[in-house]
Amino acid sequence: MGTITTRGLTKTYGxxxxxxxxxxxxxxxxxxxxxxxxxxxxxxxIRLMLGLLKPTSGSAEIFGMDxxxxxxxxxxxxxxxxGESNLWGALTGKQTLELLSSLHGKVDATxxxxxxxxxxxDPSKKVxxxxxxxxxxxxxxxxxxxxxxxxxxxxxxxxxxxxxxEVFRSVxxxxxxxxxxxxxxxxxxxxxxxxxxxxGLLRNGELIEIGTLEEMRHLSALTYQITFxxxxxxxxxxxxxxxxxxxxxxxxxELSGKPTALLQFLANADVAKLVCHExxxxxxxxxxxxx
Numbered sequence: 503m504g505t506i507t508t509r510g511l512t513k514t515y516g517x518x519x520x521x522x523x524x525x526x527x528x529x530x531x532x533x534x535x536x537x538x539x540x541x542x543x544x545x546x547x548i549r550l551m552l553g554l555l556k557p558t559s560g561s562a563e564i565f566g567m568d569x570x571x572x573x574x575x576x577x578x579x580x581x582x583x584x585g586e587s588n589l590w591g592a593l594t595g596k597q598t599l600e601l602l603s604s605l606h607g608k609v610d611a612t613x614x615x616x617x618x619x620x621x622x623x624d625p626s627k628k629v630x631x632x633x634x635x636x637x638x639x640x641x642x643x644x645x646x647x648x649x650x651x652x653x654x655x656x657x658x659x660x661x662x663x664x665x666x667x668e669v670f671r672s673v674x675x676x677x678x679x680x681x682x683x684x685x686x687x688x689x690x691x692x693x694x695x696x697x698x699x700x701x702g703l704l705r706n707g708e709l710i711e712i713g714t715l716e717e718m719r720h721l722s723a724l725t726y727q728i729t730f731x732x733x734x735x736x737x738x739x740x741x742x743x744x745x746x747x748x749x750x751x752x753x754x755x756e757l758s759g760k761p762t763a764l765l766q767f768l769a770n771a772d773v774a775k776l777v778c779h780e781x782x783x784x785x786x787x788x789x790x791x792x793x
Contacts, residue, residue: 505683510560520546522707535698536687543707544687581650585657591630602644614647634661656687723756729775
């Protein structure tokens with residue numbers, strides 16, 4: 503049995519299943535990426551794990567303890583970072599960290615100071631003066647400085663700029679090396695790809711696919727938009743190219759795997775413009791799983 507386990511976990515509101523028959527088994531020291539569009543049921547799942555919601559059926563366990571029956575014992579070894587929170591505007595960042603630390607009861611003060619520096623957080627300012635990104639940094643510092651055995655992170659990089667996102671990724675990888683188990687909810691595929699050992703895809707409350715990064719490699723296809731100076735050649739037979747759509751002189755296609763064959767092919771063609779981008783999560787879901 504893993505550090506985090508769910509069996510048939512279901513939460514129903516009226517006739518709508520926010521989470522339906524969810525089965526997870528996350529081992530100690532793993533970083534698990536919980537991926538899905540907004541409204542897929544990711545936050546509801548985390549609230550069930552925190553004991554804030556009672557499941558309609560099924561169960562969730564952390565450290566072998568039922569999340570509904572033993573939340574106090576579980577929370578002693580767990581830290582939670584939400585994507586947004588209503589903090590106390592009149593308190594400074596330092597006072598907020600002290601309050602959250604006292605509530606949790608176990609914080610590495612030296613590590614907390616290091617995190618404040620790495621996230622470039624000014625703890626002397628009042629929370630009401632913080633931007634959304636700085637409020638998120640405050641939550642991250644508070645949660646990560648507990649060095650808890652399990653970290654539940656719900657859209658943790660919301661509002662962070664790219665530089666701070668890189669700091670976050672470094673900190674999470676360091677936590678993994680220390681043996682901490684990390685449950686990372688996100689709707690950003692690239693974030694999950696960098697950090698996670700195991701990825702689960704959630705849609706409309708249901709787990710539709712789960713696997714290692716290598717097993718889920720088909721999700722990381724790049725989209726190419728190529729505009730030719732004249733009538734476009736046929737790209738359908740080029741290695742690793744799929745889903746070719748031709749609109750006049752512009753061709754849109756997906757590429758899974760190495761781009762060598764495509765680039766060699768294009769080198770001999772009259773290309774006017776080439777744009778490459780990572781598919782959005784919505785595009786991936788439509789492409790691989792339908793509407």
